[in-house]
Amino acid sequence: MIEASHLSRTYRRGDGTPVTALQDISFTIGAGEFVVIRGASGSGKSSLLNILGCLDTPTSGQYRLAGEDVSALADDARSHMRSKRIGFVFQGFNLLPRATALENVELPALYADASPDRARARQLLERVGLGARAGHFATELSGGEQQRVAIARALMNEPALLLADEPTGNLDSAAGESVMQLLTSLHEGGRTIVLVTHDEHVASFADREIVIRDGGVASDTVRQRGRPA
Amino acid sequence: MSAARVVGSAWRSLARSRLRSFLMMLGVIVGIAALTALASVGEATRQETMRQFKRMLGTFDTLTIRPGAGSTRGMPSLGSVEPSLKFEDGPAIAAGVSGVKRVALVQQAFDVDVTYRDNASVPLVLGVSPNWADVRGESVVAGAHLSEEDDRSLARVTVIGADVARDLFHGEDPLGKVIRIADVPFQVKGVMASRGAGPGGSSLDNMLVIPVTTAAKRLFNRDYLTTLVVQLDDASASDRVAGDVRALLRERHRIIPPAQDDFTVGSPRATLEQISKVGSTLSKVVTGVAVIATLIGGAVIMSLMLIGVSERRREIGVRRAVGATRGDVMRQFLVEAILISALGGAIGVLFGAGGATVGALLQKLPPAYMWSMIGGSVALSVAVGVVFGLYPAWKAANVDPIEALRS
Numbered sequence: 245m246i247e248a249s250h251l252s253r254t255y256r257r258g259d260g261t262p263v264t265a266l267q268d269i270s271f272t273i274g275a276g277e278f279v280v281i282r283g284a285s286g287s288g289k290s291s292l293l294n295i296l297g298c299l300d301t302p303t304s305g306q307y308r309l310a311g312e313d314v315s316a317l318a319d320d321a322r323s324h325m326r327s328k329r330i331g332f333v334f335q336g337f338n339l340l341p342r343a344t345a346l347e348n349v350e351l352p353a354l355y356a357d358a359s360p361d362r363a364r365a366r367q368l369l370e371r372v373g374l375g376a377r378a379g380h381f382a383t384e385l386s387g388g389e390q391q392r393v394a395i396a397r398a399l400m401n402e403p404a405l406l407l408a409d410e411p412t413g414n415l416d417s418a419a420g421e422s423v424m425q426l427l428t429s430l431h432e433g434g435r436t437i438v439l440v441t442h443d444e445h446v447a448s449f450a451d452r453e454i455v456i457r458d459g460g461v462a463s464d465t466v467r468q469r470g471r472p473a
Numbered sequence: 474m475s476a477a478r479v480v481g482s483a484w485r486s487l488a489r490s491r492l493r494s495f496l497m498m499l500g501v502i503v504g505i506a507a508l509t510a511l512a513s514v515g516e517a518t519r520q521e522t523m524r525q526f527k528r529m530l531g532t533f534d535t536l537t538i539r540p541g542a543g544s545t546r547g548m549p550s551l552g553s554v555e556p557s558l559k560f561e562d563g564p565a566i567a568a569g570v571s572g573v574k575r576v577a578l579v580q581q582a583f584d585v586d587v588t589y590r591d592n593a594s595v596p597l598v599l600g601v602s603p604n605w606a607d608v609r610g611e612s613v614v615a616g617a618h619l620s621e622e623d624d625r626s627l628a629r630v631t632v633i634g635a636d637v638a639r640d641l642f643h644g645e646d647p648l649g650k651v652i653r654i655a656d657v658p659f660q661v662k663g664v665m666a667s668r669g670a671g672p673g674g675s676s677l678d679n680m681l682v683i684p685v686t687t688a689a690k691r692l693f694n695r696d697y698l699t700t701l702v703v704q705l706d707d708a709s710a711s712d713r714v715a716g717d718v719r720a721l722l723r724e725r726h727r728i729i730p731p732a733q734d735d736f737t738v739g740s741p742r743a744t745l746e747q748i749s750k751v752g753s754t755l756s757k758v759v760t761g762v763a764v765i766a767t768l769i770g771g772a773v774i775m776s777l778m779l780i781g782v783s784e785r786r787r788e789i790g791v792r793r794a795v796g797a798t799r800g801d802v803m804r805q806f807l808v809e810a811i812l813i814s815a816l817g818g819a820i821g822v823l824f825g826a827g828g829a830t831v832g833a834l835l836q837k838l839p840p841a842y843m844w845s846m847i848g849g850s851v852a853l854s855v856a857v858g859v860v861f862g863l864y865p866a867w868k869a870a871n872v873d874p875i876e877a878l879r880s
Contacts, residue, residue, distance in 0.1 A: 332794045
């Protein structure tokens with residue numbers, strides 16, 4: 245599903261001096277895996293996430309997603325890749341505030357050259373337990389509800405990969421727990437999930453943990469779910 | 474993303490912030506309303522001027538020939554004109570110039586007292602040939618027009634205008650009554666249909682006509698005319714006919730170069746074209762001002778759109794993350810700008826047309842709508858949306874989604 249080989253990412257500061265965010269990162273993630281990428285802030289995990297999510301391209305190295313080399317794709321092609329293959333879940337939910345829950349879920353279909361599928365959006369809302377909230381505006385929902393709408397949105401275009409960035413970071417522990425349970429059940433339904441966090445408890449839901457430190461892979465451990473390493 | 478969905482999505486986005494959308498539209502509304510209203514009021518005024526001229530002249534397919542070189546302005550009257558235009562010039566033109574339908578003779582006098590019993594009036598008094606009514610398209614509401622027989626016999630008969638009928642007879646039936654024109658008794662033979670106001674708003678009904686022969690020989694004792702009205706077969710030949718008439722009259726009046734004409738050939742059509750040209754110069758100025766107002770409206774749209782883009786960075790980031798291309802984002806913002814501007818233009822046209830109607834009613838004119846201007850206004854507002862939406866849309870398209878999504 246994901247093949248990252250020798251990924252590096254270098255930024256240039258305002259004064260032109262290069263800063264290395266990622267250096268020589270390689271790993272493979274198979275279909276149906278639930279992987280957590282853990283690291284402290286500044287470790288480079290956000291840079292890695294941007295590349296995995298086709299928002300950014302590596303300075304060097306190769307990234308293959310679902311068999312396709314996306315490391316050198318142009319902007320439009322990466323947009324299409326995001327549209328078809330990736331569902332994003334953000335820490336800040338990032339719902340459109342002036343749109344209803346249902347409209348938010350439908351949003352990815354708008355850019356997928358597919359016919360609008362309201363029935364599917366409704367079905368997804370029911371899947372995340374918010375069927376009754378379809379007509380509510382995003383601002384009328386609690387944080388946990390917003391995040392579940394965001395997950396439904398991420399699933400709209402049947403993506404190969406669900407990318408979650410600190411999905412529980414803005415939630416209280418009960419809401420965070422229910423979001424993690426939702427992700428776990430999606431994983432059990434066969435979804436490939438990559439979750440980025442610094443939180444060890446959240447990391448314990450995954451069955452594989454890649455730890456990033458100083459722009460490189462510090463450890464890559466497969467373990468039994470539910471037991472913190 | 475299909476066009477219908479782009480428009481639908483832009484529409485929802487605008488509908489969700491109504492106040493801002495309205496403020497964005499305001500400048501365009503005002504500009505386009507002014508453009509439509511001023512142009513339409515100007516058009517109504519211009520049309521009214523045309524109607525007034527038409528009422529005065531009766532018809533545009535004529536040439537008017539007046540004595541003198543045309544250096545004196547204003548209406549000539551018998552006492553002040555050169556005695557150069559003769560009765561025989563009329564039939565000579567009718568016979569000697571091709572393309573002439575008929576020639577009416579007019580001898581005009583001012584300040585002639587007209588009385589009936591104790592009632593007095595000072596109308597315009599015209600001695601006219603019998604074909605004058607045909608040239609003018611004049612009709613009578615009672616009695617009959619002057620006839621060939623009246624002309625031959627130097628009959629003391631008159632056909633009076635509506636104002637004269639009112640002022641002298643106060644509702645009494647004027648037909649067959651005898652009135653005194655410069656103390657000479659004349660029998661009222663007919664009453665002309667009312668023509669209303671001429672250019673400047675003065676009444677065209679305060680006048681009476683008598684046979685031109687009677688006027689010349691029995692009343693004023695003058696053998697020259699104040700006007701020859703030449704009606705053409707075909708109005709488009711007016712330049713050619715005017716030249717022929719001029720040549721003929723120079724010959725008849727024995728004018729040899731370098732001597733100047735002792736008459737002036739005028740074309741009401743040319744006068745009218747001049748008037749409508751003055752009107753269009755004015756409307757160009759007005760149009761310019763309103764276009765500038767609309768452009769300022771466009772600048773308002775642009776600045777509010779730019780603020781909107783920076784406020785909606787996160788939204789742009791989300792849309793990009795779920796698969797929107799730069800082009801999708803650009804289209805969305807551009808369509809929003811065009812929608813705002815076109816909607817403002819449409820509302821402006823409604824207000825402008827309303828304003829034009831009110832303005833016309835206040836001036837007691839039938840309202841006229843300048844459809845070309847209304848179409849142009851709508852086109853202008855769409856163009857304003859495109860031009861002033863382009864930069865904000867480009868800004869929106871180039872928002873970095875990574876930056877925008879960073880929480």
